[in-house]
Amino acid sequence: MRRRRGLVPALLALSVLAAACGNAGDDEGASGSTDDSTSATVAGGEVSDARDGEFVEVDQPGVTDDTITVSGVASVTNPLGAPYVQVWDGVDAYFAMVNDAGGIYQRELVLPEDHRHDDQFAQNQTEVQRIITRDDPFAVVGVATLNFAGADLLVDENIPTFGWNIQQEWQNGPNLFGEKGSYLDFTGGGPLLPFLARELGAHKVAVLAYNVPQSSDCLTGIENSFAEYGDDADAEIAFSDSSLAYGTSDLSVQVQQMRDADVDLVTTCMDTNGVTTLAREMRRQQLDAPQYLPNGYDYDLIADFGDLFEGSYVLTQFAPFEFEPQPAGIQDYLEWIDRTGGTVGELSLAGWLSAAQLVTGLRAAGPDFSRAAVVDGLNAVTDFDGDGILPGTDWTIAHDSDPDRLCDAVSQVRDGEFVPQFTAEGRPFICFENGAPSLPDEPIHQA
Amino acid sequence: MTDLVSYAIRGVPIGCVFALMAVGVVLTYKTSGVFNLAFGAQAFVSAAVYYETRVRHDWPIWLAFLVAVVALGPAIGYVLDRALFRHLRTAPPIARLVTSLGLLVAIPQMVQIWFGNSPAYNPLGIAPDPGRIFRWGEYALDANQVATILVTLLVVAALTVLFRFSALGLRMRAVVESPRMSELTAINADRVGSSAWMMSSFLAGLSGVLLAPLFAQVEANAFFTLLVAAVAAAAFGGLSSIPLTFAGGLALGVLQQVLAGYLPSDSVVSQGLRPALPFLVLFLLLLFWPPLRGIGRAADPLAGVDPPPPAPAATVRSSGMTTMTRVLAVATVAGFVLAALFWFDAFWLLLFTKGLIFGVIFLSITVLTGMGGQVSLSQAAFAGVGAFATGQLVENFGLPVLPTMFLGALVAAVVGAVLAIPALRLDGLYLTLATLAFALMWENVLVPQTWVSSGPLGVDVPRPLVGPVDFTDDRAFLLLCLVVLALVGLLVLLVKRGTTGRYLDALRGSELAAASIGVDRTRARITTFALSAGIAGLGGGLLASQVGRATPTDYVFFLGLFWVVMVVTLGDRSVQAAITAGMSFLLVPELLSRIDLGFLPEILNPADNPAAIASILFGLGALTYAKHPEGILELQTRRSIERVNTWGAALARRRSATVDASDGPDPAVANGPGGPR
């Protein structure tokens, strides 16, 4: 199921179709890092690793004796009202934390104001070229874009690149690092949904998708997983529709048919618009089944539609912020986001993880670091977990395949809050062996 | 059977939504002769204002409604009429269409600057208790749906009465049918026009506020999507009958739900058919629906007495100046090539390469709009056809890339010709709508097919390799693009000057008279469409090769609308203008980003927000089309030539004066007006 992450953003990318001209921006995120925090609280012990203090002169683009400069590119102004700009909040927060502890190799990490590029207007390739030619930064950190046409340019230059993996272009090269792996495949099934159906005692599952490839691939993936594990869970697909129009605003007939089919669990491969339309219609027709929202971990969404999605299940591939005890990485993130004035959410977390991967790569490269060494170093890391935020990314395989173990965290919406589910003490994730022959009685609980 | 009835009933609420938008479009068309593509954008304005006041500032419903709909709607209509459409009443339909396209591009951007970009989730409707659900047996409607249905019925009834029985309604129709005649018969066309625009803009605002709750958040796209479906309903009403339009909206809603109920939900057929339904219906209606036959042909008896467009700049240019311009042009090109080879860095190289490619694509608009007098909204689709065809042919048959680009262009040309054949029955506006329907079908039905796009990652289109020349080198590729652009430019020039071009001039001048000397309209139009689509396809193939692949998001139809606006603004009659437009498409945002007006708020500062400001400028630029259909570039060229001529004349006068007054130069003359200083 991990692969369905990123589906919604990928769908959103489709909407460039109606809005390629982009829209005016908002100035919320472009305000930059506020590095005025003088109180040097040492946070995240890992950061103040002694090795970080070693200084060696290096001759690398974007690196001086005092700073390591990076660039970012995001679809800041997009017609979808998607807050891509927040990716830089996370980068700023992580950099602030590292710099506060003395930087790395006695250098400060900076994402300067004029290195933050807005690729609206379907200008991703142009902006990436601008970064390469004009900024010539050490790395690109904080990529959150509607399309990623510039990926190949970054691959050609072997610039370490970190960002939000919602495009398959992230698979194009070894120097492109998605925040939780670079592989996206919507068609693969997995035991998670059958497991959920079994836990909820659901037997008849409905699945809805748009007719566009990502979405209908995702539907195929869900059908596959029930074909494989449905019997074990005593659940089957009772209704499936993969021919909805993107931007649809009426699902009344579908809900009627779902009701006629006694559906008791509803899954979707749709964007926010689709799931709210569906939820409203289910309420009108009094179809009382939980929705499983692969991309519902969104505070704005729950704040505005909480009662509509009450009882729904959402999926994250990071430890939910509500999970107690909070992993160290989440604690750091929340603290430094707060101190730098950023917004808490999936996008800023993606930025945070991007920055963390850069630092992990720098550490792996050693004080005499280079772009190539960072790329190679990070690619040798087998368990990047962002200090407990992620179940662990194995970069020896994560560029082009799923991990051996598929891990997710599941939360339920209750009274407008996310409540982590199926967790074990100190372990927010439930995992299944990739390609398990049958649905295990108990998932693997992982920290 | 009971299923059928129940599916059909479920189509009523969404049918009312289509009908409400459609009635708004028909109202505008009936009362102002403008097919308002910006209707959805106007709806978005009111929806945004309503959201801002009602949700973000907790105003009471009545106050927010009063401001967003009752006040703002008509106010926008009044401004649009006074500033734009009043002056367009006797302009050719294409001018009105382009103006509304410009608004469609510019308005949402301007609103967004104010409205901000954070998600505006959960728009509230006008119902006091939106959570309330009304039930009749197995059917249920929430309060906002009930409000939409009631308002739609009310609007349909009121407008029907207005046009059937009221004097204002009659006057409105008279003004549209023959603005000049109405003025002769003492109808105050200006006042009638203003009230028509205020009324239709009110309706746009009303639709915006009513329909926003259909979606999860307030965004401009949603309204445009609805509008496109509504256009089919409007076509059903022959763009004229309010009750028929209402029926059309309902029918579309019902048909959609019945198909949803009966078509297998996971077959390839229904995956294509169901999402495409509105466009398919629109297409079929445009082709076969009798009420649309012959509309638009019934010309205003007093039309065509406008002053002709000014002579092209070239004709008022002296031969010396022509030579000078040519030398200058050659020098520019040569300098450009040298710069490209030795001076540009990778970034400028990329910008200029793309600029050249867009020049190629934009020449397709010169052919179709400038020469053929037709507006096509499917140029992006044609470019996409060329790109995907090139990619698939290279990938599946291992053909060499460069020749395959021309094959791809050929495929696009064939698609264009095939589209033109049924569209031949259509004129002007209807042809434009048919291209819109095609563009949407292409995007929603064909592009998602793996045999077209190979999925979300798209299909690889490598750079060409010709003998020893490897075009993966960006400088070589730029030169290739330059050569292709020169060839296509030459081709367009030859066609323009050749028989085809003169036939098209004749057809644009008078279709009737052109037919009277034996010019075959059908053939000319198929030729133009095929040529235009082929050029766009070639440009699409080049663009894909530049990037390295063609993906489904590269050739989205909205880009096509934007391109038309750009080309028409700068000038659709000349090759230079198309090339300039191509360059501007890339360079204007780049230049804007260097204009740092620090005293402005960040959002309005070109340096901080170049792309949005560029698209607003381009969108607003299209509004000049009404006054200067020859385009800004041509206008400026002519003005400067005239200025030079005036100077020249003054200089000559001065010389002769000097000769006459052999005493010596008269100081008054020497400092005379108009002389060069």
Next chain:
Amino acid sequence: MSLLRAEEVSKRFSGLSALDAVSLTVAPGEIVGLIGPNGAGKTTLFNCLYGVLAPDGGRITFDGRDLAGLAVHRRARLGIGRTFQRIELFAGMTVRDHLLVAERARRGDGALWKDLCNRSRPTSDERARADATLGLLGLDDVADRPVESLSLGRGRLVELGRALMIEPRLLLLDEPSSGLDHRETDEMADVLDVVRRERGTAILLVEHDVAMVRRVTSRLYVLDFGQLIADGPTAEVVADARVRQAYLGDTV
């Protein structure tokens, strides 16, 4: 043997009969007039003959060939030329270009590949023919002026010239003197005489100006309320009491 033959042509518009079984013939080289009060159906008949409207009943033949279903431009290629009551010129083109484009259309020589090989410039032969027509109509002095700058009278001559370039065997002229002053009307009449004499072109013209009709036509049809009420040699018809009453009044 008649060149144009209309038999029992009828046309109705939403129940109203605009033409009621109208029959008419034009012989080669003959100038025939068609008169009638406003709304009598003259223009409707013209449009049926010309293919802009399809008649509801009846048959129209040209040189023995049934014209039913034939598009306007095909009729033009058969040799039916036309001018318009409301002048229809190609805005932005010069007078000469009007003639040259018509000449090219007559030759049916508009293949796209010729454009692309730059082989579509007017040939010397085409130019000579255009010059001849310019001379015939006395338009030499304005040959290279855009048509917008011409007077209405000259504009009508350009229309006539354009129609002549396709070497028509029949010209349909819709009120060629409308809007012209006395002198211009005379000029037009002279030109029509010359055209008939020198080129043997048959002409069917709708006309209001009775003096003009008398001067150039040899036969006359009179339409009223969609029906033919009289036909015959011009002098006789003009003298007919019914015609005078229905149409001409006492102004003659």
